[in-house]
Amino acid sequence: MNTITPILKPLTLPNGAVLKNRLLMAPMTTCAGFFDGGVTGDLVEYYRSRAGTIGTVIVECCFIDPKGPAFPGAIAIDSDNKIPGLARIASAIKSKGSKAILQIYHGGRMVEPELIGGKKPVAPSAIAAPREGATTPQALTGEEVEVMITKFGDAVNRAIKAGFDGVEIHGANTYLIQQFYSPNSNQRDDKWGGSRDNRARFPLEVLEITHKMAKRFADSSFIIGYRFSPEEIEVPGIRFDDTMYLLEKLAARGVDYLHFSVGHYLRTSINDTADTTTLIEKYHAQRSDTLARIPIIGVGGVVNKSDAESALDKGYDLIAVGKACIAYPDWADRILKNEHLELFIDSTQREALTIPEPLWRFSLVDAMIRDVSSGGRKYKAGVFQEKVEAEALKLKINVTLDTDRITDITLVQDDTLDVDFSTSFEILRSRILVANSPYVDAVTGATAQSEALKKAVSRAMTTSTKEHVIEEGGNPEAPQSYDVVVIGSGGAGLSAAIQAYDEGARVVIVEKMPSIGGNTIKASVGMNAAETRFQKLKGIEDSKELFYEETLKGGKFKNNHDLLRTFVERAPEAVEWLASHDIELNDITITGGMSIDRTHRPADRSAVGGFLISGLVKNINQRNIDVLLDTSVEEILHADGVVTGVKIANEYNEHHILNAKSVIVATGGFSANRAMVVKYRPELDGFVTTNHKGATGSGIVLLQNIGADTVDMSEIQIHPTVEQTTSYLVSEAIRGGGAILVSQEGKRFYNEMETRDKVSAQIIALPEKSAWIVFDDQVRQNNKAADEYIARGFVVSAPSVGELALKLNMEPGNLQATLERYNQFVVQKQDEDFGRTTALRCELNQGPFHAIRIAPGVHHTMGGVTINTETEVLDSQKQVIKGVWAAGEVVGGIHGANRIGGNAVADIIIFGTLAGHNAAVHALS
Structure with missing residues (x-):
């Protein structure tokens, strides 16, 4: 020793x-x-x-x-x-x-x-x-x-x-x-x-x-x-x-x-x-x-x-x-x-390690269990140096790889080292080594630096893989073959990849952005489903038929009835699919347009997006599914009416072919493509968007190039509660938790729990074209997302209603009277002013009191490519384009003219897993 x-x-x-x-x-x-x-x-x-x-x-x-x-x-x-x-x-x-x-x-x-x-x-x-x-x-x-x-x-x-x-x-x-x-x-x-x-x-x-x-x-x-x-x-x-x-x-x-x-x-x-x-x-x-x-x-x-x-x-x-x-x-x-x-x-070593069975099943241990029998991707052993750049941060790291795993990550000594990153580096290093993957949760408060470090580790692994192929006498530029190529790494793409892998397919995920998560990671409220186990445990009586009717009504009866029926019927199975993959959404709230609590979210009431992506990525890591970041799909290869693979380009503008019998497109919508939004809805020019910058509609274009038809392209949803300086969406769960909307006069002006399009229209109709979400500390405590908003600095807080009104440049008497009248409605469970019937959860009377200024922003594009109930992509003649599937916001028709909050998360899991299943069956048949 x-x-x-x-x-x-x-x-x-x-x-x-x-x-x-x-x-x-x-x-x-x-x-x-x-x-x-x-x-x-x-x-x-x-x-x-x-x-x-x-x-x-x-x-x-x-x-x-x-x-x-x-x-x-x-x-x-x-x-x-x-x-x-x-x-x-x-x-x-x-x-x-x-x-x-x-x-x-x-x-x-x-x-x-x-x-x-x-x-x-x-x-x-x-x-x-x-x-x-x-x-x-x-x-x-x-x-x-x-x-x-x-x-x-x-x-x-x-x-x-x-x-x-x-x-x-x-x-x-x-x-x-x-x-x-x-x-x-x-x-x-x-x-x-x-x-x-x-x-x-x-x-x-x-x-x-x-x-x-x-x-x-x-x-x-x-x-x-x-x-x-x-x-x-x-x-x-x-x-x-x-x-x-x-x-x-x-x-x-x-x-x-x-x-x-x-x-x-x-x-x-x-x-x-x-x-x-x-x-x-x-x-x-x-x-x-x-x-x-x-x-x-x-x-x-x-x-x-x-x-x-x-x-x-x-x-x-x-x-x-x-x-x-x-x-x-x-x-x-x-x-x-x-x-x-x-x-x-090692998944086979419980007894040898003297770990009691209950501890083996505990989440802390489960996260460390690895199936060492699976080969995974192979690397050339050695140390690979990469640069890390993010904002003002410039670092060098050494990534040490064995033939099948990451064994160490170290900072290279540098006089220009930004020491403020050292703490976050150690935390992230530990996460990457435990997961044997760079695809782990970012460190809170250091997201940009985390993503840069993860990208550098990913680059080192790619370099090592190339050198391994060369060492073995192969050609790293030669076409690679997979059973299923998944384009997009949001919730739909990840769930599709997991399902396809579990059915025996060799899978690769191609993502044009430098990090995993797509727009899903920004989702806040939850996942809608009716007749679920978790509803029954809470004594909530619901029906699929009511869910169907309310979604149809919310979509102004433009929804594709067959897709909507599939969506509603499969929603409880999707909730269970997540639970079986250790992603449990067992808390339930409500969103606008729904009459029943059916929006499933994490037990700690945090935003669903980060929780969902974190859990799905854990499953991706456990399966050693290949992920190519900073890689764009230039073309879906298509010959004689059959998909044969994709042509890709990485961040170094190197072009490669991935052969595959099945391709799943899960690239999201086009809310961040201003030109495309304005093309279909000119009146939305100048609106901020809640979406990440990768939501540009690229998957729609890829599919159109092989003959795919589109539907409902002009149906673009604006979300009523967007913080305008940051384009940050304030979750519908805050209103679903009991918050109200007030004008600059300090008065309520509409039913806060109406559908997004209607609430947005009422805010735009106000003289100031913005409003305030007002809530008390009870609502904050029951909605973890509220603490995130406070941390981001766009919440105004005060110990009393009067002091809050003064901070908002609002007449204190008006705001006080508004809350007192609303509190009466909560007690009597009847909103005499605007007919609000849901989320009358608690009187707003527990200080401190909070407010966020909001206005509408472009949030979701209901239009996209056409699919059938098996997620197969259809051409303009409604014929199947063989070998290609689509899921998530890239698809049109499911939500009609307006998407109900909580339905998008259900959409990506329901149709993502369905696409993964069908793509794997096709590729392996």
């Missing part, structure tokens, strides 16, 4: 206990306990196999009260009968030479009733967690708070009896202890709430009783740690200054270590995304001499020895390792032998 590395240096804690090195196994949920929180044999062996060289193992959180489990399969320390099982874990860890620390917690309002026998969860205040379907908890009485503190003390006593070397108090992850400190979840007016000092009382009392139990029942070397989440994104919520205040209080009382709970040890603020200072830097800058004596644990993003050493160099005293310890039970031994590790798990 290399004894020089600082990670092997022992550390003496404030209580005198000595940790043999700086490495800890992080506490990670395994979901592997018995139904009552008991310990299974698999769990004992899981911890035994990971102890040894690693200095300390922090065992996953144990709930201290029967109402405390925050997830299924949690283990418990709520009664004395749990001590023997926990003792087996402690003994297994210590027998291998590692210290054993047990994390203790209570889930508070994060507990689901079904986990505690249908009972109500408890919390500091009767305020539901800011997530869809969250149960409003029962507020603990003052006496119950005191009892809860004693239960934490009892848990410490049991941990001591079980033989653990210490406990970690879990004051993070929005669980009960953090809930008491948070001004979001704690709105008490007794000694346990209100001021920051009062809110800090509960965590300090838990620490105090922990000390009492340790002093009474343990020896002086018993370790007491505290885990904390440095910030909350909610408003109001914990900010970093609040955290430092609490940590100083904890340090004054005495703790042996403090444990950051973050996704990456170099994380920056989630509140101020413009601030690139890492939290650990802020911590060092602000801590007192007393706090400086407390060791600090960093976590997240540590895979190799260099990562651990980097974390120590950044100012952490100890390093907790999570996913790498799951993938490699002997992780510490491996890195000390200077092995370079990749964060993946």
Whole structure:
């Protein structure tokens, strides 16, 4: 072993206990306990196999009260009968030479009733967690708070009896202890709430009783740690200054270590995304001499020895390792032998790696599982250097490739290095190495830089592939053969590619833009479907027939009836198809033109587009499907009435032929092609568009060149709520969540939940030709997209309605009267002014209040090429052009004269998967 590395240096804690090195196994949920929180044999062996060289193992959180489990399969320390099982874990860890620390917690309002026998969860205040379907908890009485503190003390006593070397108090992850400190979840007016000092009382009392139990029942070397989440994104919520205040209080009382709970040890603020200072830097800058004596644990993003050493160099005293310890039970031994590790798990090795079955199915592990039996694309092993350029950023990177994977990405030393990118680089590097693909989620707040780095990695892989072909005696310029070529990488293209691959086809995706996602990544509201499993779980009664009729009405009865019927019938299957690919849209809202909640979205109510693309790209990576970025299709090759492939040109203007029996066109619409928009709708000249710049109608032209017919080309939808300075679409989910539209006079002027064309027309008819979306903090909390709008800087906020009106240059009395009248309509569930019947969800009376100035923008082109119900492209004689399919916004006829919000996402998945199926069957027949 290399004894020089600082990670092997022992550390003496404030209580005198000595940790043999700086490495800890992080506490990670395994979901592997018995139904009552008991310990299974698999769990004992899981911890035994990971102890040894690693200095300390922090065992996953144990709930201290029967109402405390925050997830299924949690283990418990709520009664004395749990001590023997926990003792087996402690003994297994210590027998291998590692210290054993047990994390203790209570889930508070994060507990689901079904986990505690249908009972109500408890919390500091009767305020539901800011997530869809969250149960409003029962507020603990003052006496119950005191009892809860004693239960934490009892848990410490049991941990001591079980033989653990210490406990970690879990004051993070929005669980009960953090809930008491948070001004979001704690709105008490007794000694346990209100001021920051009062809110800090509960965590300090838990620490105090922990000390009492340790002093009474343990020896002086018993370790007491505290885990904390440095910030909350909610408003109001914990900010970093609040955290430092609490940590100083904890340090004054005495703790042996403090444990950051973050996704990456170099994380920056989630509140101020413009601030690139890492939290650990802020911590060092602000801590007192007393706090400086407390060791600090960093976590997240540590895979190799260099990562651990980097974390120590950044100012952490100890390093907790999570996913790498799951993938490699002997992780510490491996890195000390200077092995370079990749964060993946062989799909055949669950038993060999001693991973309990429930943990194997957990999303954290599932994301690391790789089928190593599939060959994937092959590279020439070596280091390939590429330049990265994005905005003012210029970097060089080295990409190290093995014959079948990316093994490393490093920054080349350069005096002009933009150090502000270094944190984002490390996060993105980790994501790419885990996925073995450059097609991963961008780093929030560094999108342009992320895309540039991903592109550089993609270039290196392309170069290596060419060199591999040459090395094998082949010609990289020779035509390549596939079964299916998919043009376009939005939702329709990705779902088509996945489906075609799963049916045995060799697939390639061709994308003219430098990144994956198309216009889908900008989608906000959700996916419409009727009679779904998720509706039934929520007690929503719906029918496909009603969905059909409302969509037909919304499209002004111009919809192609056969396509619409296929769309409606297949929508529930499409929702299930996504769920089967780990893309679950289980929250439900409503959009304009619908009478029933049938718009499916992510559980956290975030914008559907990024969630959808992230999940689909994960599936693309798992299948090693080839993706060619910055590559345009110049021509669909067509001979004797049959498609034979495509001619492409890459960013270097190199031309190639891709042979294929099947071609799927999923290139989107033409909203970003102003000339094309004005050709069909001259009155839309000058309107901004919500679409990405690649939505130019290129796929329509490609198909027209081989004889495809078009339909409804003049049917172009404008969306009513577009922020004009950024062309950013404000999701219909905000109005669907209860927001209203007001004019500059401060008055409502129309039914906000009417179809997009009608609402747009009413806004344009206003003297100012714009309007304000107004909503309160309840609506914000229930729509994650609202926080994104706030972060982007185009939301005006104020603590009261009157103050908001003044900021909007609006008569305060008018806006106040408007909200009061609307709130009456919410109570009586009847809008006497404009007949709004849906989304009368809550009175707008909880400050702060928010507003966004909006006006219409070009949003969707309903027209496109003609297809049949099998997604086959038709010519002007309604005859099938053999071998070519189309799906998504490139197609016309489905939506008629107006698209209902939420129908586009359904469209791309329904017809994307159908096109993938039919194209694969044709190619392989």
